[in-house]
Amino acid sequence: MKALFHEGKAGMEGLTYGDIAEVNPGPGEVRVKLKTAGMNHRDLFVxxxxxPTDPALIVGSDGAGVIDAVGEDVSGVEVGTEVIINPGLGWQNVSDAPPEGFEIVGLPFHGTFAEQIIIPAENAVAKPEHLTWEEAGVLSLAALTAYRALVTRGQVKPGMNVFIPGIGGGVATFLLQFAIAAGAHVYVTSRSEEKRAKALQLGAKAAIDSNEDWTQALEGVKMDLVIESVGAATMNQSMKQLRRGGTIVTFGSSTGDLVELNLREFFYGQYNLLGSTMGSAEEYKAMLDFISQHKIKPVMDKMYPLDQFADAFKRLEEAKQLGKIGFYVE
Known part of the structure; x- marks a missing residue:
């Protein structure tokens, strides 16, 4: 089968689009003939x-397609079923943190940038009917990350003020849509005028230029909840926007991991700081129910044929995307 795999060299130089051996599903597994797949920043990290000296690894964590083979001891799943892939492996129930052994499709196991993938049967979930193949293929990792950060960890409620620095990427655009659907008032930042305009179109109350003074731009409005993924460059600015007793949930650190924190300001402010990453199968199904109920769709940036992977990776690395980048893989 055709696939995009990594071996031999670190970084982009190790990526090859070519033939790799097909395999059949084992006990408890299914094989999905993929139609579309989606990119995430995780693909760059992988x-x-x-x-590069390890065996070739098929990259990619998101995808959607049709089951075309079923292994032994699998029930309730049939060949021909249209499915979306839950990329989280080994995390079934909602818990405070992922269990030991939790992994994500695309490292250390083969991923979705291929014509086929073999996964545990429980990770092949019925595709939401309101999503196209393009939308379904780019949804899972970013939407699940957003759902757990906002709903499970952030405990979003109607009427809350929610702040999302760095709007434009996949998780951030899901956070915006989910928070609005939950009845929150959402404020965002971006350096890009185009991304700010899109956020307002999606329902944000205000979209601030990242280079502005955020406190001044918000005109005294304080936030109940901040969802942070930018990292060191914005963490302290984000904290200044919180009301006393407010909460920051962080799930990323694209601008650096180390932050200087004024502990006295933090404890006098009675702030809450929570970490989050991905989510459980239970949360995944709750997220799919939520997007089906509210007819939420991913904000789509651009789809590429898989053999044009270099252009797609460059667009993601340069943060030019507005929403999700995807591949046609069949």
Whole structure:
């Protein structure tokens, strides 16, 4: 089968689009003939985390397609079923943190940038009917990350003020849509005028230029909840926007991991700081129910044929996307 795999060299130089051996599903597994797949920033990290001297690894965590083979001891799943892939492996129930052994499709196991993928049967979930193949293929990782950060960890409620620095990427656009659907008032930032305009179109109450003074731009409005993924560059600015007793949930650190924190301001402010990452199968199904109820769709940036992977990776690396980038893989 055709696939995009990584071996031999670190980074982009190790990516090859070519033929790789097909395999059949084992006990408890299904094989999905993929139609579409979606990119995430994780794909960029994998290119440096996968040891190039290890066996070839098919990259990618998101995808959707049709089951075309079923292994032994699998029930309730039939060939021909249209499915979307839950990329989280080994995390079934909602818990405070992922269990030991939790992994994500695309490292250390083969991912979705291929014509086929073999996964545990429980990770092949019925595709929401309101989504196209393009939308379904790019949904899972970003939407699940957003759902857990906002709903499980952030405990979003109607009427809350929610702040999302760095609007434009996949998780951030889901956070915006989910928070609005939950009845919150959403404020965002971006350096891009185009991304700010899109956020307002999607329902944000205000979209601030990242280079502005955020406190001044918000004119005294304080936030109940901030969802942070930018990292060191914005964490302290984000905290200044919180009301006393407010909460920051962080799930990323694209601008650096180390932050100087004024502990006295933090404890006098009675702030809450929570970490989050991905989510459980239970949360995944709750997220799919939520998007089906509210008819939420991913904000789509651009779809590429899989053999044009270099252009797609460059667009993601340069943060030019507005929403999700995807591949046609069949």
């Amino acid at each position: 290119l440096h985390r996968h040891n």
